[in-house]
Amino acid sequence: xxxxxREVRVPLADAPAEGSMTMVAIKGHRIGLYRxxxxxxxxxxxCPHRGAPLCAGMISTPVEVAGGxxxxxxxxxxxxxxxxxxxxxxxSGRCLVDSQLRVRRYAVHxxxxxxxxxxxxxxxxxxx
Amino acid sequence: xxxxxxxxxGYETIADLLPYLDAPTRELVVNSxxxxxxxxxxxxxxxxxxxxxxxxxxxxxxxxxxxxxxLEALRARHLDKYAVSLGLVEPDEAxxxxxxxxxxxxxxxxxxxxxxxxxxxxxxxxxxxxxxxxPAQYPEAAAAEIRRVGxxxxxxxxFLPGGARIPYGNPVYDPLWEAVNELGLPVxxxxxxxxxxxxxxxxxxxxxxxxxxxxxxxxxxxxxxxxSILCNGIFERFxxxxxxxxxxxxxxxxxxxWRLDTNWRACRSEIPWCKKRxxxxxxxHVRFATQPLESPDDPQQLLDAIQFLRPADTLxxxxxxxxxxxxxxxxxxxxxxxDWRDNVRWRNAQEFFRLPVPAAA
Numbered sequence: 072x073x074x075x076x077r078e079v080r081v082p083l084a085d086a087p088a089e090g091s092m093t094m095v096a097i098k099g100h101r102i103g104l105y106r107x108x109x110x111x112x113x114x115x116x117x118c119p120h121r122g123a124p125l126c127a128g129m130i131s132t133p134v135e136v137a138g139g140x141x142x143x144x145x146x147x148x149x150x151x152x153x154x155x156x157x158x159x160x161x162x163s164g165r166c167l168v169d170s171q172l173r174v175r176r177y178a179v180h181x182x183x184x185x186x187x188x189x190x191x192x193x194x195x196x197x198x199x
Numbered sequence: 200x201x202x203x204x205x206x207x208x209g210y211e212t213i214a215d216l217l218p219y220l221d222a223p224t225r226e227l228v229v230n231s232x233x234x235x236x237x238x239x240x241x242x243x244x245x246x247x248x249x250x251x252x253x254x255x256x257x258x259x260x261x262x263x264x265x266x267x268x269x270l271e272a273l274r275a276r277h278l279d280k281y282a283v284s285l286g287l288v289e290p291d292e293a294x295x296x297x298x299x300x301x302x303x304x305x306x307x308x309x310x311x312x313x314x315x316x317x318x319x320x321x322x323x324x325x326x327x328x329x330x331x332x333x334p335a336q337y338p339e340a341a342a343a344e345i346r347r348v349g350x351x352x353x354x355x356x357x358f359l360p361g362g363a364r365i366p367y368g369n370p371v372y373d374p375l376w377e378a379v380n381e382l383g384l385p386v387x388x389x390x391x392x393x394x395x396x397x398x399x400x401x402x403x404x405x406x407x408x409x410x411x412x413x414x415x416x417x418x419x420x421x422x423x424x425x426x427s428i429l430c431n432g433i434f435e436r437f438x439x440x441x442x443x444x445x446x447x448x449x450x451x452x453x454x455x456x457w458r459l460d461t462n463w464r465a466c467r468s469e470i471p472w473c474k475k476r477x478x479x480x481x482x483x484h485v486r487f488a489t490q491p492l493e494s495p496d497d498p499q500q501l502l503d504a505i506q507f508l509r510p511a512d513t514l515x516x517x518x519x520x521x522x523x524x525x526x527x528x529x530x531x532x533x534x535x536x537x538d539w540r541d542n543v544r545w546r547n548a549q550e551f552f553r554l555p556v557p558a559a560a
């Protein structure tokens with residue numbers, strides 16, 4: 072893993088496995104690098120609710136009612152804040168229990184040998 | 200135009216129901232105990248009397264917990280005096296049928312009471328509408344009773360007491376919720392008989408020593424039912440359900456809703472059928488009766504405290520006549536902002552209970 076001024080490069084061999092997370096840092100920004108459904112996502116390690124270290128939260132599968140039955144949503148697609156257990160969709164940073172809140176996200180892309188996280192907003196890049 | 204959501208009516212003694220009972224139940228009512236069937240009642244006596252002293256002759260009370268108030272007294276002291284357009288009748292002692300251990304007996308008593316209420320009060324006084332008394336401890340029988348009389352215009356809702364064996368959102372009550380949905384009838388959960396009969400304790404702290412404690416805590420059952428109904432997704436599964444919270448105060452519901460909304464954010468995977476924040480169901484499905492209106496020294500503190508309940512749209516006037524803590528209509532309404540008053544005086548109740556709009560409106 073190598074850290075630059077505005078990016079960190081994680082060798083693909085060290086990148087998080089499906090449904091898991093690896094912590095990275097760029098100039099003091101603590102960032103959780105997640106892999107969900109084959110794609111990488113980077114979230115700030117700060118819950119927008121009360122400032123908890125969000126990435127210490129459990130990666131979980133949402134439970135929803137679909138078609139009148141209780142069902143599970145996309146596997147391991149949310150992170151649950153370790154303090155108050157609010158749920159955030161990893162892919163979007165969206166808080167599932169308060170539409171006003173969203174976790175800060177960072178741009179991620181994959182080059183030939185690395186997953187690259189930058190301090191840019193993901194809108195700067197196509198999804199990794 | 201005034202709609203009163205909480206007027207209490209009771210029989211003089213349970214023997215009044217004998218003509219409306221089947222023969223085997225008449226035998227039980229007459230021969231049980233020492234001098235006939237008695238209902239479970241409060242261990243706390245009101246220190247100065249449960250009922251307003253100006254509405255009955257004390258010589259006629261016979262030591263009963265709920266002295267008999269005649270239809271004539273109800274007309275003179277309340278309906279005429281305050282120009283009540285429509286009054287919703289809630290039970291007194293008959294509320295205890297739901298906390299009887301014998302659910303079959305309870306079911307038969309409820310049917311007899313509803314027939315008695317219809318014949319002796321509702322058909323006699325067109326300003327009155329009835330709340331159907333059902334055996335809450337026997338949901339299938341409750342559903343049958345709702346279907347038996349619920350189609351009559353004289354009945355506009357179903358009464359459930361605060362005291363209960365199981366909170367009302369629990370799935371054992373699904374037959375009851377199906378029946379009220381089918382008939383489009385709201386349910387009024389009204390404080391009564393907490394800790395009595397088969398009902399659970401008034402408070403997990405233990406048995407209070409004094410009536411004043413009871414009366415301060417008596418909403419506890421209602422709060423439990425309120426949270427249970429929200430957390431069991433009753434309003435998702437039975438979308439026409441309307442629930443009135445009667446005589447539980449107002450301010451406690453604010454605190455419970457705030458806490459429930461916060462907890463939902465953390466625990467919603469446990470109740471995924473609750474698709475929205477619990478409070479968001481309240482605005483469309485729940486109404487709150489005003490009595491007993493909390494009375495801080497500074498009335499503005501009450502208005503500030505209940506603002507979250509969207510009170511202009513959710514409050515309905517209730518007097519609790521003829522009980523000792525009766526709220527006089529104009530005194531109640533004067534404590535509320537002028538632009539809430541018509542809604543609280545009649546419009547919210549008229550819409551919620553789907554009552555006719557009297558010409559005076």
